[in-house]
Amino acid sequence: MTKFIEGSPISQFIQGELRARNIRYEGASVPQGGPWGYRHQFNIADSGFGLRGPRVWNDRTGEVGRTLSIDEFDIERIFGEEGVGILHLSGLIAALSPETAAFCAELAKRAKSYGTKIAFDLNYRASFWKGREEELSRVFRSIAGLADILVGNEEDFQLALGIQGPEAGGKDLAAKIEGFKGMIGEAKKAYPNAKFFATTLREVVNANEHLWGAILSAGDEWFVEEPRKIPVLDRIGGGDGFTGGLLYGVYRGFSPEQCLQFAWASGVLAVTDYTDYASPADEEQVWSIYKGNARVKR
Numbered sequence: 001m002t003k004f005i006e007g008s009p010i011s012q013f014i015q016g017e018l019r020a021r022n023i024r025y026e027g028a029s030v031p032q033g034g035p036w037g038y039r040h041q042f043n044i045a046d047s048g049f050g051l052r053g054p055r056v057w058n059d060r061t062g063e064v065g066r067t068l069s070i071d072e073f074d075i076e077r078i079f080g081e082e083g084v085g086i087l088h089l090s091g092l093i094a095a096l097s098p099e100t101a102a103f104c105a106e107l108a109k110r111a112k113s114y115g116t117k118i119a120f121d122l123n124y125r126a127s128f129w130k131g132r133e134e135e136l137s138r139v140f141r142s143i144a145g146l147a148d149i150l151v152g153n154e155e156d157f158q159l160a161l162g163i164q165g166p167e168a169g170g171k172d173l174a175a176k177i178e179g180f181k182g183m184i185g186e187a188k189k190a191y192p193n194a195k196f197f198a199t200t201l202r203e204v205v206n207a208n209e210h211l212w213g214a215i216l217s218a219g220d221e222w223f224v225e226e227p228r229k230i231p232v233l234d235r236i237g238g239g240d241g242f243t244g245g246l247l248y249g250v251y252r253g254f255s256p257e258q259c260l261q262f263a264w265a266s267g268v269l270a271v272t273d274y275t276d277y278a279s280p281a282d283e284e285q286v287w288s289i290y291k292g293n294a295r296v297k298r
Contacts, residue, residue, distance in 0.1 A: 001073060001107075002027040003064050010040045021279070028072045030064065038064040047234040047274065048207035054235060058127065066097035070106045079114035085251055086149075087111040088243070091123035091160060094139060095132075101139045108146045117250075120144055121243045122152035124160040137162070149196040149250065151243050154183065157199070163187045173201045173211060173227045184217050195219065196250065198260070200242050200267065201227050208232050210271075214242065214264050218256035225264045232271045241270025241278045245286065265290035 004011040006029045018025045032038050041063040048054035060066070078084060087108065094104040108118050120143050129136050140160045144150060157163040165183030166176045184197045201213035213227030232238075245266025249259030265286045270278040280286050288294070 001025075001068075003068055003072070004029040005032050005038050005040065005064055006030060008032065008040065014040065021277075026073070030067075036062075038062055038067075040064060045234075045236050045276075047236070050206050050208060053204075053207055056236065060096070063096070065093070066100060068093075068100050068103045070103055070110070075107075075110050079111050079116055084111065084114070084116045086117045086119055086247055088119040088121070088247060089143060090121050090240075091140065091152075091156070092125065092128070094143065095123075095125065095128035095136055098132075098135065101136060105139050105142050108143045112146050117148040118143070118146050119149040119151070119243070119247055119250075120147040121240070122150070122156035122160045123239075124152070124156045126159075129159075136160075144191050145193060147191065147194050149198070149247070150187065150191060150194045151198045151246065153200055153202070153239070154180065157183055157187055161187065161190070163190065173203045173213060177201070177213075177215065177224060177226075180215050181217075181222060184215065188217065196246075196256070196259075198242075198246055198263065200239055201225075202238075203227060204235075205229070207235070210235070212238075212264070212268060214260055214267075216246075216256060216260040216263075218259075221256060223257050223260045225260055230268050230271070234274050234276075235271050237270040237276030237278070238267045240276070242267035244278065261290050262286055 002025055004027055030038065039062045041060045044057040044059065046055045089104050089108060094101050112118055122140065144161055152160065154165045158165050163183055163186050166179035180199055180201065184199065187197055195218065197217040199215050201215065203211040205211065208231060210230055210232050211227035212230045214225045216223045242263045246259055246263035249262045254262060266278055268289050269280060269286060
């Protein structure tokens with residue numbers, strides 16, 4: 001669910017990329033409004049190397065997606081007639097503008113009324129929240145209260161939802177696993193509707209080597225992927241890869257343990273390419289990553 005600019009070659013490029021990835025999309029196309037009107041955003045990212053960390057520049061002035069509105073979509077057709085298994089919302093989109101905050105909150109409420117599962121990846125970004133802390137805290141807690149699946153790292157849960165947890169920054173992760181469990185335990189009390197709570201564990205050794213682990217709470221059970229060393233080509237998208245793998249597992253009916261394993265490996269796959277998304281050839285490729293099997297397949 002998105003938005004485009006009429007006649008824009010950038011819109012056409014985005015649509016072509018979505019089709020190439022077998023992603024069905026829909027959204028209104030609106031007039032640009034002249035050369036100083038709407039546009040599609042660009043994120044300029046440097047992958048970093050060694051001890052030089054990555055840098056990301058968000059260029060969102062005039063971004064057409066900031067004007068998303070619930071009225072632009074046929075909610076009854078999408079959720080009632082066609083049906084949606086899982087609605088995934090990102091905190092990045094919810095925090096783009098007051099309009100997208102209202103859009104995400106209302107979309108979650110409407111989707112829930114049709115029996116759709118709600119997944120919410122908190123994705124806290126300080127630059128998006130600056131000066132809007134009260135507004136966004138209210139919106140994020142509203143969406144989290146409807147969510148069946150909540151995902152976030154230690155910073156996300158603490159700063160977006162006010163859940164106390166371990167120090168943000170990802171140092172000595174293995175020793176902090178119990179602290180993470182305590183944080184998610186508090187989140188479960190605050191948001192009892194959610195059935196899955198997941199958080200990634202990342203310690204940056206350098207730009208090209210991370211310790212990568214994860215925790216999943218499903219009902220009364222805990223599942224932990226102890227942090228392992230992974231090689232990193234470009235870290236951007238690793239967290240989204242984890243979330244995508246988790247939702248795939250939930251949708252496919254994997255056991256909670258398998259969901260976490262698949263999510264862990266999907267995040268690893270995403271950081272092996274310069275794109276900010278993973279493109280697995282098949283499920284077997286993801287499971288091979290989880291098992292540490294990098295042998296060539298002919």
